[in-house]
Every structure is written in structure tokens, then in C-alpha cells.
Amino acid sequence: MIKEQPNRDEVPFWFDPLCPWAWITSRWLLEVEQVRPVRADWRIMSLAYLNLVQHEGKGLSEDYLDRMTKAWGPVRVCAAAAEHGGRDVLGPLYTAIGTRLHNQGRRDDPTVITEALAEAGLPDSLAAAATSTEFDQLIRDSHDEAFNEVGLDVGTPVLRIGGTALFGPVITPAPRGEAAGRLWDGLVMVAGTEGFFELKRSRNSKPSFD
Template sequence: MTADAQDREDVQFWFDPLCPWAWITSRWMHEVEKVRPVRTEWKIMSLAYLNLVQHEGKGLNEEYLERMARAWGPVRICAAAAADAGPGILGPLYTAIGTRFHNQGRREDPAVLTEALQEAGLPEWLVDAAETDEFDEAIKKSHHEAFDQVGLDVGTPVLRIRGKALFGPVITPAPKGEAAGELWDGLVLVSKADGFFELKRSRDRAPSFE
């Protein structure tokens, strides 16, 4: 089966740039778009908001709390970019940030966000948004669009397929080609079932960005 350029189905995908699992799933969605008539609409959520505000930091150790405090920066820049250039910029900007954070292992490199803005054709001054709360309401609005549906006992990625929001799939590495399409077909199938909530098993490997 090949994807027709016309009559594509819009699917919403919520991400936080910091999450390696969401990154892998996002690369799978790029593969799905090649073999199924699907178009991904990229949307932001915030792990910092989810963990520090909605969950009030409960059950998190000091290291993770510090990581979440730093997590505001990248998603704020994404929100600022969407306000400046429109929501269509989120896909290219996410790719630029995620490639550096995850594939290149540069999550602690302060140059990453400026480089990503440059690659996405955005003004470098947007990097200053990382240090302000100017765009936090926009982040929360997008976040709630997903999590008011899917619930607070999950994280990212969240996909909305035909109006139904689901957490996942969490997978590594990202399937490619027809294997990506087959996983998509299965996800669409289970999402149709009224009252479907969860399929899960324990993770037994680290994220692979191949």
C-alpha cells in the first residue's frame, strides 16, 4: 500500500522535545506518512507542566525534578515559534531539536536550540523565550487539549486518531517501510474499539535512535 497525496487523514501528535520515546514515535510517524494516507499535525505538551504542576512533583527524585525544571525551555521555544511562524513550523523545528537532543546526544549543549532555530529558518531571538513564561498559557492550552482526553496517568507521545486520544505507541527502534504501516493499521484498529484503554508490557531495552 502506498500513500496517496490526496485525501490524507489528519492525525494529531503531542510531543515534548525532551522525551526520547516520543522522538522515536515521531520518526515512526514520518515513516507512516510514506506508506499510508496520513498527515501528522504536530502539537506541544509539557512534561514540566505535567510533572511539576499537575502531579505537584510527587514521587520524583531531586535529579528528575531538576530535569523537569529545565524542560520548560525547549517547549517554550516551540510555542514561541508557533506564535511567530504558525503551527506548521512545529514539525521542522521538532526534527531540528530532536535530532540534536537524541540522535546526537546533545541534550545538555546550550547551542542546540539556537542551531535548531537556524535550521528551521526561524529568527534566533526566539531562543530567549526559553527563559520567560510569556507562552506558558499557549503551552497549557495545547497540553490540556490532549490530556483532558487521555488522562494524567500517561506521558508523551499522545496521538489523536479520528477524535480519540491515546498514549503511545512506545516502541524502539522506529519501524520503517511497510512495518511502520502495519503498526499504524493495528493502532487504528484498536482505537476503534469502544472502551479500549491499554496494551502494555515492561520495557526491556533503552531507546534506540537508529
């Protein structure tokens, strides 16, 4: 185990708190931290901004459009929290929000945000950001940092290994222990391959949060 090793490579990881696939991948990255000398650098992107603004809502069902409209709230609160306490608060806040939304299945529970803010040691006044556009420019700036590199034909998660931004990995359930480390090793090799663009197969499983 190398958990206590001080010299770690930072891995920027862009997430939208509403995305179940990003949530699973984020839990995998926390496992990687235990077995490889890396540290997650949590950053925000916005599925609402990507789908409703950059893609102008084209090709989306009414149900998905409604879901994307609601997706503004959690990511706006994350942006407000980062502005209030610095980007280091995003990890604990993301864990608090994601546990409630995904593991506990409380997507329609209005108390999720205030509970998560309290768990992360943040003021509940930040919950008001969910219905405000005050922090939208911060969201766009963070979002664009990733998507200007990785392109607009992907979603979340996005991570950067070395100087290469990649969409994914999309996995379920999250590998644990050394299995998580082996997947990381493979991604390092992929990211270091000049001209590599895509590796994909169709999903045949729903997200598993075990």
C-alpha cells in the first residue's frame, strides 16, 4: 500500500453530480488513490450546459430535457461551494451529494443539497445557488477547460492523465483494490499513446453502486 506517499500526481476529474456513471468512476478513482501515487483533483462540468446550451437540446426527449433542466441545481451549488471554500471542498461535497442521489436513490428529495452541505461543513445558505445564475460563468469556465480538449461528442466523466484528457472510463461496478490499480495502469498506457482516440463497446448493464 502507498496510501501515505506524499508525492502524488494530481488527476483532474470533471464531474456532474447528477451523472450515475461519473459517480461510479469517481469511486473507482478513490480506490486508485489507495494503490497508486495519484490524487483526484475534483472539478465541475455541466450536463445541462453541454446538452441544453452547447447542443441546443437537439435530439433529446422531453423527459431528458426536464432532467437536464433540473441538473443545473446541484452543479450550481458545487460551483458556489468552490467559490466559497476553494476547490478542495468539492471532493467532500461531491461524496455527500452523490451518496444521497445515487446510493440512496434520493434524486427527487429536496433535502439532499442542504444535508450534503452540512455533512461537508459548508453553510446551508449555499443551497440558494441552485436556482441562481450567479455562478454559471464559473461552471462554464471549468466545463470548457475539459471539453475544449476532449470534444463535445462525449459527456462525463472526463479525466486528464498527464497532458491527455479522456472521456471515461465508463464502468460498473467500480473496481476495488489492485483491480482498480490495474485499470489505472491501462489508462496511463492509453493516454501515453500518440494518436489514440477511441475504445468503446455498447453498455449492457445499468449503473451498480455496490
